[in-house]
Amino acid sequence: MAHAAPIDIMVPESGDNCGTIPVFARWFGSWKISVQRRALSTTELAKAYDREAAGWDRTIKRLGFADAYVTMLEQMLPDDFVEDRKVPLRVLDAGMGTGGLSVALSRTKAGPFAFHGIDISPGMLIEAERNLEDCGISADLRLGDVQSLPYDDGAFDLVMAAHVLEHLVDPHHAIEEMVRVLKPGGVLLGCLTRRSSLGMYIHLKWRTHRVNAREAEGWFAQHGLERTRCLAFEGHTRCRNLSLACIGRKPLA
Numbered sequence: 001m002a003h004a005a006p007i008d009i010m011v012p013e014s015g016d017n018c019g020t021i022p023v024f025a026r027w028f029g030s031w032k033i034s035v036q037r038r039a040l041s042t043t044e045l046a047k048a049y050d051r052e053a054a055g056w057d058r059t060i061k062r063l064g065f066a067d068a069y070v071t072m073l074e075q076m077l078p079d080d081f082v083e084d085r086k087v088p089l090r091v092l093d094a095g096m097g098t099g100g101l102s103v104a105l106s107r108t109k110a111g112p113f114a115f116h117g118i119d120i121s122p123g124m125l126i127e128a129e130r131n132l133e134d135c136g137i138s139a140d141l142r143l144g145d146v147q148s149l150p151y152d153d154g155a156f157d158l159v160m161a162a163h164v165l166e167h168l169v170d171p172h173h174a175i176e177e178m179v180r181v182l183k184p185g186g187v188l189l190g191c192l193t194r195r196s197s198l199g200m201y202i203h204l205k206w207r208t209h210r211v212n213a214r215e216a217e218g219w220f221a222q223h224g225l226e227r228t229r230c231l232a233f234e235g236h237t238r239c240r241n242l243s244l245a246c247i248g249r250k251p252l253a
Helices: 042-062 065-076 100-108 122-134 171-180 197-206 213-221 237-242
Strands: 020-028 031-038 089-094 113-119 139-143 156-162 182-193 226-232 243-249
Touching: 042 065, 042 122, 065 100, 065 182, 065 226, 065 243, 089 100, 089 171, 100 113, 100 122, 100 156, 113 122, 122 139, 156 171, 171 182, 171 213, 182 197, 182 213, 197 237, 213 226, 213 243, 237 243
Parallel strands: 089 113, 089 156, 113 139, 156 182
Antiparallel strands: 020 031, 182 243, 226 243
């Protein structure tokens, strides 16, 4: 069995944020009423996910994400992008949590893959290392911040980010970084919390953004990604109500 590479401990450099996440805004005549909530700082978010790490894999499986990720990847990733390659597809799982999206990709497509993962939570990376090892996946795992990725320009064919961007006060810093490390023609795939009743629950627990398909596609298109499109999750009711997936491709030129 292939073993995951030792975790390369890297201290996040982006520092704590102290901005706010919008909750809602409404116009009443000439008056605009808006409510915003202080976002969790980088340190607070890392500690919160450390507390959840031991049971996180069970949680995402109970919510149906293990199978939903597989279905989503089958529908969104073209076969010719992944298969029949002479060299491994270089994949970055940004904010990888316990590695659920990487495991799903290995179940969905034949590869070959060269997996890399980064997260701000040491506890999550420890669980990810175990899960990947159990699936025979070798990966380079690092502790770090998606807002300041420790990788060269054009390093990856595919960057995946499952429920990461919505945690950030300004998701565009992270999207810019993810696009930077993509090769021309590479694909960015993000899973995001939807505007829904369950999405509001996630906001109340984690202080996240919530988006609809138009907003998600706008986030990606703003950074020059082409052929952007969104897909609603299928399968488990909670998955469908919680999440949507958005994909875009970096221009060749």
